[in-house]
Amino acid sequence: MESAQKHRRFLSLLTIAATIIVCILFYYEMKPNAYEVSIGDNTVAFVKNNADVEYVSKTLEQIITRFGMKAPYNEILISKVKVDDDLLVKDINNLGSSILNGSDIEVNAVVMNIDGKDAALLANEKEGNQVLNLMSSFYAAKSNVKIKQSGTPNKISYSEKKVLLSQVEEPKQAAEKLEKVNEKRKNPLISFKIKGETEVKEAIPPSTTIAWSDELFLGDSKVKSNGKEGEKLVHKEVTLENSKIVDSKVMSEQVLAKPTNVVVEKGTKNPITGDIAFLSVPSRGTYTSSFGMRWGRMHNGIDIGAPIGTPIYAALDGVVSFSGVEDGYGNMIKIDHGNGIETFYGHCSVLNVSKGREVKRGDKIAEVGNTGRSTGPHVHFELRVNGVAKNPTQYLKQ
Incomplete structure (x- = not known):
């Protein structure tokens, strides 16, 4: 009788212990391990810690400001969740581009049009101006020119369009795309007339000095010294069409190294008196x-x-x-x-x-x-x- 009671007591303790273990395991299994970051009803990322949440929030705020988002896309929501580790953002520094490329959020954007041809899809006209500035800077840098004035003869216009966030280009991305388009075309899609200044180093050719010699016959000559090129720094005012210099005006010159003259000896000896074939x-x-x-x-x-x-x-x-x-x-x-x-x-x-x-x-x-x-x-x-x-x-x- 006493033995049966002990057995039942043992089974009860075992059941309680098992229940506690299961509860503990369930708790740890279901314990939140990440933060879900959303814009409205759209989840944009799962991140590990508070520092990542702050970074993500700043990134999203920049996107909201860029597109002037309105409800339901103007509010950032943060909540603790349990997710598989595979869903966590691995590279937080590339989150901005990941959101842009992977989001199904709709935004109001603009189509940048060049002479009647759609050229880029951007957040707003301000970004269109950024694209133009980036391109003119690119062409000026290729010719080592400091820009004073830049413009384009092409007609630039913009039209509004509702598109997915993932379809919108960054200004730098759009500028690089259009630069590649220009390279492939005989006549560029968009041209820039750039006025600016540049400094280039140029060689100073050596002059030739004649040294007359009575040891050489008339008509004979030889180089006594080869000379050496000099160098000067030339400050120019230039006009570019994209990266091609179409006009140039020298503003000033600074000699960095003087040239050494070539010395040529020429004969003065009369070949006639010596019956020399000359x-x-x-x-x-x-x-x-x-x-x-x-x-x-x-x-x-x-x-x-x-x-x-x-x-x-x-x-x-x-x-x-x-x-x-x-x-x-x-x-x-x-x-x-x-x-x-x-x-x-x-x-x-x-x-x-x-x-x-x-x-x-x-x-x-x-x-x-x-x-x-x-x-x-x-x-x-x-x-x-x-x-x-x-x-x-x-x-x-x-």
């Missing part, structure tokens, strides 16, 4: 007439036959002393090489240099022709020393 052949072709008596009169040069239009080159460095028509010679070039040495190029079809032009050995100065007293296309080439004709053949470098 002239380059003036044109490609066939020698058709030599220096000396011809048909009972003196032929003061040599003739090189070639098709009309064949290039004629300067035989030596010098300055063009004549470019025009001369009796008998037709179209003619004369070059003064200094020390009383001159070369003539006659019967040309085209003259490419004018009087006073400085030329270098090998520069194109004319084209073979058949002008003046000529029996066929050729260049008549003369060498004169102190006005006296010399046989150029012995002075030509073959």
Whole structure:
């Protein structure tokens, strides 16, 4: 009898203990582990702690202010709930974009229209102006220009539209999208005329200094010193069309490093007295007439036959002393090489240099022709020393 009572007492205690354990487990199972954040009837996030609630609330307040939301979307509700951990916001810093992308809340937005084409969906016209400012700043930055004035020739208009919050673009997102659209089009969807200032570093090319040498023959030269570029900081006023500079005006310059001049030695030694070959052949072709008596009169040069239009080159460095028509010679070039040495190029079809032009050995100065007293296309080439004709053949470098 006593044994049966003890058994019943044990079962009662066991039942009570089990009930307590079940209640404790149920309590912990159903105990709230998160905060539900809502706008009106729309749940936007589940977060873990009070700090996250505060961050979420500020984010939602910004969205409410941005869209000027009215009831039932102008009130933020917070409540404790029990949810699976998978539903909790993992990255609180990206909550704003998550709400925008995932929400089914309807808002009043505006369509930004460019020249009759829908271009972006924004919260309001103010954000449209932000898009324009972001784009003009983008193009100015590409050309390192500080904006003083910016505008667009395109017609910009806005129309109201009720859409889902997730469809609305951020100004930065819209600006980047339109920049990519412009890049893909031959004629940009939207253009900006930007006036501003920029500073750029530019090279200062070295000048060339001539050093005369009696150790080199006339017409010969060599570089004694290569020189070095300098550098300057140039302050410019520029006009951009998007990122392309269409006008530029130098306002000031500051030399950062002076250039070092190139030094070229040029010969003064007379090659005539030493019978030195110092002239380059003036044109490609066939020698058709030599220096000396011809048909009972003196032929003061040599003739090189070639098709009309064949290039004629300067035989030596010098300055063009004549470019025009001369009796008998037709179209003619004369070059003064200094020390009383001159070369003539006659019967040309085209003259490419004018009087006073400085030329270098090998520069194109004319084209073979058949002008003046000529029996066929050729260049008549003369060498004169102190006005006296010399046989150029012995002075030509073959």
